[in-house]
Amino acid sequence: MTQFDLICPNQIGSSLVGAHPGFQNFSLLGPAHSWAPSLPRRPPQEAQHFGHGAPSNYRFQYSDCTGRRKALLIGINYIGQPSKLLGCINDVSNMSVFLHEKHGYRREDMVILTDDQKNQLSVPTKANILRAMHWLVEGARPNDSLLIHFSGHGGRTPDLDGDEEDGYDDVIYPVDYRVAGHIVDDEMHDIMVRPLPPGARLTAIFDSCHSGTALDLPYVYSTQGILKEPNLAKEAALDLFTAIDSYGRGDLGSIAQTAIGFFKKATNGDSARQRTVMTKTSPADVVMFSGSKDTQTSADTFKDGQARGALSWAFIKALKNNPNQSYLQLLNSIRSQLDGKYTQKPQLSCSHPLDVNLLFVM
Template sequence: MSYYPPYSGAPGYPSQQSYLPQQQYPPMHHHQQPSYGGYPGQSYHQQHPPSNPYGYSHSPQPPQQPYGSHPPPHGYNAPPPSGYPQQPPSGPPMYQGRPPANPYQGGPGPQAPPSNPVSFGHGAPQGYNFQYSRCTGKRKALLIGVNYFGQKGQLRGCINDVKNMSTYLNQNFGYAREDMVLLTDDQQNPMSQPTKANILRAMHWLVKDAQPNDSLFFHYSGHGGQTPDLDGDEDDGYDEVIYPVDFRAAGHIVDDEMHRIMVQSLRPGVRLTAIFDSCHSGSALDLPYIYSTSGVLKEPNLAKEAGQGLLGVVSAYARGDMGGMMSTAMGFFKKATKGDEVYERNKQTKTSPADVVMWSGSKDDQTSQDAQIAGQATGAMSWAFIAALRKNPQQSYVQLLNSIRDELSTKYTQKPQLSCSHPLDTNLLYVM
């Protein structure tokens, strides 16, 4: 069973004790689904959602709205549209037979990561070491999908992303259902709603008591945006943010806070894999080492990189992001005059001896309706990540980066980006 730590960091939210939500919420009068993270079954869309009133709303469920239509006049805690598939999606089709040839792969295959400490170099503090995770220990996952039912900017694919990713992690990487926490805004349990307080509490739960060689997985699918940078750690003058379902009342979550909770607290040898399927999330964890599809560390040539959207998006379906709706003045271009100074300071302050890896895209020119894959609304980055690994699970970091690029290139112009908390040997075997 998974317990959340107490959380009292968000103003307006009372302090909460460690709790076991399963004891607080009796089963609903419908077929019970498997538990996730100690919660009662979260109606994993194997059936239609029950007809019981949702959350605190007593209005009946509205019919499903076509994408791009005017959303129904309900608040964020209104019932989700009906019409979910009766079986959980399996994600990209499983590759049958021999993996395709990879031009980046040669010889016996990529080597496993070393188990001994490795020196940072690359301008990091002298004598500062990090440690790769072999990902042989405990596994925990936090998956967040926000469709913003009834709100302006309602999305369709975010909950599908969570369903696809949780199934993939369970079936292919040994993440047990009881060690996953799923926060989506179609659930009846208030503690499973992706509110700001629940998300922050779950982030603390994810990294709590992590040990070397443990493997943690964080996945966010929803709206992202930007806000003016207050501590001078962003080249473009803006911090990246994500938007909980109750952001209008509780506010957004800034990248600095996510870095503090999920990166700074980790011990050497702990792996955190993060995927952000949202706008403006290329640096959502403030990881200073960024790699191109050639496997080369990107130095901050900001004038050159500005047009490529170095802090660009990771998703292709959330293009009408909240940041754009709330302020069209948010720029995408970096300020080259302060870029080198910020980059060097971030290497001194944002490096980590833990093994934190984030996958992202690099452009912000797709629209919400562009991500229709196999007839299902989904995030392009989430789908490409799963598809690339299913076709060839034994890839190096740079091979996987190029495989994801190839998956995206069939429909999208964005190029994926790999960032890390430490200098990375991109020819090592990717594990998680």
């Protein structure tokens, strides 16, 4: 997360457009053609069909979030490093207070990793982050409410297993990334999503650059509640425009990178989408709000008198203003907090097809 994208490599952008009708958040009231927003309803408790190309024998179950609560909060300012940030530790502090006061998370059920702590087990090294991710989901049961919040640097790396439509994996950077390396979305999915049973909720908030699909969740929703699908023809036109622009500026390196990215999308896009849906659809209830699209940066900014990450601030602000919102309303509320101030577009993704008009609970 940074306004200047200090360590996030420049990558070729991808574009997603709506392909399936979403649930409409309206009910007919009063005279004909008089419409008013309906109140969000709580999630159903019976098993749900996947649909949308997911394995036909799978079912998933929403969580009502009445079970045990656990949270993993990670904030990295990269103190003393060239790529330092200012607001990430504040994000974790604010999120901890918000979860405790507004959502009943006990302090003893939170693991907090920040790079200003003296205890070495509480420093967000790669080893400590991975250990804490395993702790978060250990022993998870139906209707548990688990939460991970990451505020720090993110980036992209070439996809090695063919499950990314644009040919790149999302990554997060631990405080010791220069020595230990980054953490890839595939690994985070395997640790925190794959082991969860039906009806267990994991809420993920990733306030970092290039975080749109940081948990490799297959179902991404637009602000109209429409399931997004890759549009390779539109992406080809954008890539062509980028190549022409790079040629005009004499940027031969960008031309080569654009060509490679287009080749990956043209040859792998559809098969990667199918692979992701078939292998990473989950019977659990995993929902993620990310700070930006895969191709965007996320801002380290100044809000309400202190340095903060833009998404972390907007998420808390939106829920404090109205605790009873649907998933779709919350996505739009978060976006409206940032609209006109930042270029980043927060994303909503899920491990299963989502009724976006259900009440957001955690």
